[in-house]
Amino acid sequence: MSVVEHDARDVRSFVLFWICRIVLKTLMRVIPVSDASLGRIKIVDEWAARDARPVRGARVEKAVIAGAPVERITPERLDDPRTAVLYLHGGAFFACGLDSHRAVAAAVARELGATVVNVQYRQCPEAGVGTSVHDGYSVYRAMRDSGEFDAIVVAGDSAGGYIAAKVVEYAARDGLDRPDAYIGFSPLLNLAPSADRSSRRDAMLPIRKIEKLRPFYERGPVPLDGPLDATGDAVAVVFPPAVVVCASGEALEKDAMDLRSSLDRAGVPNEIHLFRGQIHAFPAAVPGSPHTKEAVRASAAFVRRALDADRETESQADSA
Template structure:
């Protein structure tokens, strides 16, 4: 089955879910979406960035496609693949979070996959709309392939970053670039208009309020770069889509789109799986550190990525032999 349900929750899951419901959800519901309100959210990333630094990795600040990026690599001996990398695209509804808030998840992926992870600081609201975010993600992917020497790139992201990962897949097909080796999503946003759908509800979500998502939707159109292509990633589902693994919280607001994508890909013959965890919060692998569901979700995601890389390498070797 392409949908794997994990319904036995760890004890730590319950206070985390309840705390998010009682405190985080009301805060998000009331937070103003005017320019000062959105601009002030950068402090969240700054505050998290001064916290404890992830262990087992080395980090380097650099630029990728003229945007700040943090390169994270496993420290110590590893079976590192010099031709494969991960492009990580952080979440935050295109308005909040950045390199600091997502340093932990990027580091855990780097250690688990034994790969370099490029965590991208793309443009977002209030300065730029989703078109600019997409353009930055696509430009970063292109540079990794065409200038940095990576033959295989995995695209990964949580929440809004999941939408950007899907748009990279779309752009690669449009521009004749090698498709990503795999797409990894943690509670991905797959539909820019999810907040305005009358048949959707966020009643069972720990902290995402649908009304706030609906209020954000018109802001996504802000320039300076118009967005190309689809607004719903499920429209791209087909046999040419890369292998895809998605982690969701059971009953969260964005889960129906994730399930739809996985089922469509499975029907098209694409290797695709979703792991749905009960009593978790949206993007819990990013929000939590070492509780059992986070550890397990990283393990299954890394195993999926490793298998996708192995199959891509085999395909590359066959291609090289034919060319030789």
């Protein structure tokens, strides 16, 4: 229910912003959208993201949950073994994975003092968004059914933020316990063709090119259920407390503000953090930067408050 602005720009952020705007955004505009080009991008992305270095302050264990490859990241300081975070990586539904997002998932684990399950879901061009959401939701259901955790937080950046929001919606649809909190780092929240955004001030995302990915998003084998727009009132009423981090002026800032408006109308606690001079999904893209650390700290602090408030409410109900 509040918007917090951060204006701690530095030289590194300034240089990165303009490199992305001049080089990366230009490349994204000119690269054709096809099965072949997406396949080549995925190969390059997987090669660039590989990282065999150990994660500082956490243990990483590979596993398979509900058929999806995952990494279970457990911080050395495990404050609450009964709380977990389901993390869903970004990448426009066709790029990135466990390697590229291990650092941000581990940062969330360390800051929150809780286990993070980092998920590799199926992506384009082999599978559409409905399948990506199905995979993320299947892992969430398995985590709930395991009985290991009392509280599960859903989190994601960019496209992963959309999957996390649909997990909330699907859980409500099926009568499951909803996630206990939501963390979004520059979350994509509206896939409707009518979504009205501008990428004029965005350092990375050319919205018109992303719209050309729609035929890939609509591929099966699992169809997408529910509204394409996850910021509407119908979804907001089932949302848990939510914290969202964005770069000021990025194209997806509008998604964050639309969600905030709906959550406010529904009376759901929420907090939006806007960072000036940063790039889209900077907590995942620039791990370890001062701004990323600040964003992760703010998100973890919000989640701790939300979980504490929920426990206090339950305690009062039990004693009544």
